[in-house]
Amino acid sequence: MKNGWKFYVGLWLTLAFLGAFLVYPVLWVVGGSVWVDGHFTLIFFKLFAESPLMWKCLFNSFTLAILSTLVCVAISLPLAHVFVRYDFPFKPFWQALLMAPMILPPFVGAIGIQQLLGRFGALNHALGLVGPSVANPYPIDWLGAGGYFGVVAMQSLHLFPILFLNISASMANINPSMREAARCLGAPPWRVFRTVTFPLLMPGLFAGSVIVFVWAFTDLGTPLVFGFNEVVAVQIFDKVTETGFNPFGYTLVIVVLLVTVISFLWSRRLVARQDFVTQGKAGVRDEMQPLVGTKRLAVMGLIAVISFLALLPHASVVLQSLSGKWFMSALPQQWTTEHYGEVFTLPQTLTGLKNSFIYSSLSALVDVFLGVTIAYWLARKEFAGKSLLDALTILPLALPGIVLAFGYVVGFNVPTAWHGWDMRWLKSFVNPRDNPMLLLVIGYSVRRLPYIVRAAYSGLQQMSVSLEEASRNLGAGTVTTMRRIVLPLLKGNIIAGAVLTFAFAFLEVSDSLILAMKEQFYPVTKTIWALMGRIEPGSASVACALGVLGMAMLFAAFYTANRILGKKMGSLFG
């Protein structure tokens, strides 16, 4: 069947949209970093290379990301082994518990970690190192130099589930007969792991590590909350808010972009290789071995400790949100629920909640419409430019939030007048300094687009084309077929995708913090950040209450999506 003109109009509009909100801002940043007053120059990079601060930031970001990744590997590898190979009581419950940190926003958890591990935090009080009776001006700083280890701890606790999922999947894909072959040739279990299992795991392990690394490298929320400012992400954030023209913003974004794009391409190659490794699998699954005796105790103990640690920051956030007074003591001295009341009465929090609801709902709508359309074209149509469209929909995976947000700020800085044209009408809704709504909504959707396209695409792949053809040749046009056959059949994927996009947008950090500049447009995350920065007593508790509400909503969203999708959930995380 030939594609009609309507299809091409739609395709061009989509490509234009993606071009404007994905490619253009990045190109603008690249251009801005080497193009000054109409001349090509590398002066910014030279200045960058000569700045000790920049080197320090780069060093910090790299080591932070690498450390976090290593900690994640150390946690995930034994966990994955235990979950793939052994059977033990309440396994689904433990699995769900271990997944929980991934969906809890680290931005909020960081607040909790600080409360727990800070110099005058709960841990030091519990250990009796500080307190009203102890006059110790320098108690142990568990967070490390300026919060360094706090950031590592928070990022690891947040990100290890990604690696856990990746490694488990790789492990389950290894045909047990490969191990059995080594066993019956005389290799003891540890040797089998070292010489057979581990090498086969490597591609999956590396691919997962790259995701964790990039995430940690570009994370803005966690270091910001810890006040650990000498990292690349926070520097970019500062450069945006700095008035005037600071070229370091551009160069920093270029550096981040290079790091992420290279990591991304590398991980895709690794994943491609993994497909090759596991190609020969015969669909044989491991027999689960039951765990007994001390081994069982040890395993369950390990899982319990990891889950406890992973949930601790958020538990502490809940505590703080309920505390009337929590100062110089291990646990709050007074309990109250009034902070939750304040969340719904303070104009500041109400504005944040209202804004986030509007932005998130709109971005979910945009995402569903765009995602399903693109997935349908990719799955069902043949056209020139298909690979371009495919590449554009994957691109956001390689573009961290801070890069895109920075690009939006500098790229959509619409002036009041341009070549004598009055641009105020455009400026009033495009320039984030005037109104960030459009860019926030689009930013949220675009960053979530790869996931929703993938979910819809896999739904379409599982759905036989003849279901649509049967409708077409009974007299239904393309639109009717879409409405009555395709959409109802994809309903589950679409609703789940929309719910997840909504939840993601609701607790998104980098776009929200960078793009929302006026208080009247603050989304929830920026409101939390603003509240944290206030000195009035109780405002931190209100921030925590807001965070807890956010987490509750996120939980509800994931629960709903999980119920709708069942076991297909994994396809939404990538």
Add this chain to the structure above:
Amino acid sequence: MKIELRDIRKSFGSTPVIRGVSLAIEENELFFLLGPSGCGKTTLLRMLAGFASPDSGDLLIEGKRVNDLPPEERRTPMVFQSYALWPHMTVLENVSYGLSLLPMSAQEQRRRAMEALEATRMTDFAERSPNQLSGGQQQRVAISRALAVNPTVLLFDEPLSNLDAKLRVEMRAELLEIHERHPFTAVYVTHDQEEAMTMASRIAVLDQGQLLQTGAPHEIYTRPKTRFVAEFMGPVNWLEGRVKEVDPDRTVTLETSVGLFLARPSSALSFTSVGARVLAGFRPSAASLAATPHANVISCEVVRSQYAGSSQHLVVSVRISNLKFEISGQKPAKPDLAFQVTETNPRRMRKAGEKLEISFAPEDVILLPV
């Protein structure tokens, strides 16, 4: 004439898949497109449905050129190999779907949908979900769904190939019965020559995008025009020969490596001039295991036998009297020629080494130009 194809051509990339096919299909025919996989039969069917368009040529339905008409404007519903029943609708909703796109009241829709279910005896299952039905039942619903819209042409895309052997045979009879009660024009794609022969009013045999022969099942089976068609419809024993004599009653006398043969084609053949080299063949089932008067008789010896209950398949060897002719499929140096013969209703098992005479009537000889 219901459907007409005029010199249809189509390529996928640089690979031609249809190389000039012309066909005419009459009202209420059960027209079969038969051929091995990759012969282009499914592509032709999808062109009729509007899911593909020809690169050149004309596709006419009821006299109207429909080359690029979108599928929804053709009323040519297809019965898919996978049935393609929508899992989110009940059986009745599936069947009413096509009707709901036509201007008619809800009652009218329901009435006609139930009528279509009635035709396949599926009314009792109207409120079920397709997932609750067996393969055969799903197939019936798929047929009802297509019948309900009162189609111009019904298209069948290997509809029975997902069913088990026994059910497939039952469904053939059932489809024929439905067609008898509610006549419709159908184009039916299959690679199963038995299915085609039992059901078709006419068959078109395709290979590598070309139409080799069109005709009634009996004609295609007994008078194939090419060796490919002959062998696709069933096994044939071939031997080459030279025309010695042609009688006015069309009887052709052939000189072959196993002696003189008589062939009596049903119509005059252009290539049977005296002295011409021809390919002669007879089907295993056409041979009888005894010398019959006025038939071609060959003495042979049993090499192998396979007992199959209602019949017995034998491989017999024939001593060649002269090696003047090359025997197709056999190395010339080999002194023996092997034939397959089928004995129906065998009374006893034939043993290897047993001598016997086989015979076949001149009317059963297939003659082809070399």
